[in-house]
Amino acid sequence: MRRENLTASRYDMVVMVSGGIDSTVLLYDLVCNKKANPLALHFLNLTSSYEYSYVKKNVNNLRVDIETIDYSHFLNVCVPPRSIPRRTDGRIVFGNTVVLSMALAFTIARSIPELYVGLNKVDSESYIENTPVFMDYLRHGLKIVESECSLCTPYHNLSKSQIIKKGIDIGIDFNTTLSCISPINEKQCNKCDSCRDRKIAFRELGVEDPKLT
Numbered sequence: 001m002r003r004e005n006l007t008a009s010r011y012d013m014v015v016m017v018s019g020g021i022d023s024t025v026l027l028y029d030l031v032c033n034k035k036a037n038p039l040a041l042h043f044l045n046l047t048s049s050y051e052y053s054y055v056k057k058n059v060n061n062l063r064v065d066i067e068t069i070d071y072s073h074f075l076n077v078c079v080p081p082r083s084i085p086r087r088t089d090g091r092i093v094f095g096n097t098v099v100l101s102m103a104l105a106f107t108i109a110r111s112i113p114e115l116y117v118g119l120n121k122v123d124s125e126s127y128i129e130n131t132p133v134f135m136d137y138l139r140h141g142l143k144i145v146e147s148e149c150s151l152c153t154p155y156h157n158l159s160k161s162q163i164i165k166k167g168i169d170i171g172i173d174f175n176t177t178l179s180c181i182s183p184i185n186e187k188q189c190n191k192c193d194s195c196r197d198r199k200i201a202f203r204e205l206g207v208e209d210p211k212l213t
């Protein structure tokens with residue numbers, strides 16, 4: 001079987017970036033601390049494209065190249081008709097798997113050896129498709145297709161406050177991140193779960209969130 005040549009690219013890894021804290025810190029960590037040359041990958045949802053504006057601020061600041069994949073159509077067709085009960089958390093079961101599989105396929109197709117994902121401990125505890133066990137399931141899939149690409153989740157054991165501390169040490173301006181499911185005029189709504197997690201994490205550190213001041 002012909003194997004992929006995963007050293008042919010000029011990029012060291014692909015990093016999934018959402019515009020939130022975890023993936024932003026991960027991107028800066030790889031560039032500033034590890035001196036790596038990543039390619040950023042953003043999944044674009046055209047109904048909430050404000051996230052991309054935050055992503056662009058950081059990739060421009062770091063001079064990192066970026067690719068986008070528009071998955072709006074997938075999200076739209078997964079919305080069930082009114083006659084079918086919807087999940088209260090709004091999640092699409094196997095949705096994370098779809099996105100991660102697309103990201104892995106992209107990484108392998110571009111001959112890049114690693115895919116980095118900024119999952120943290122809270123993500124892992126809140127949803128099965130974010131757990132280390134589930135990541136191992138995807139890694140097993142990579143072995144079955146005889147790919148040498150690695151799926152890396154270096155923050156999986158870190159809390160959000162530990163990740164923010166890492167970002168503060170690097171000198172990241174957290175004004176360039178957004179953690180909100182339903183922002184109002186591109187500002188944190190201060191009501192959703194993402195806003196709550198962000199607020200708790202900054203409070204644990206005893207640091208003011210510049211986004212809220």
Ligand SMILES: [Zn+2]
Pocket residue numbers: 179180181182183188189190191192193194195
């Ligand atoms: Zn919010």
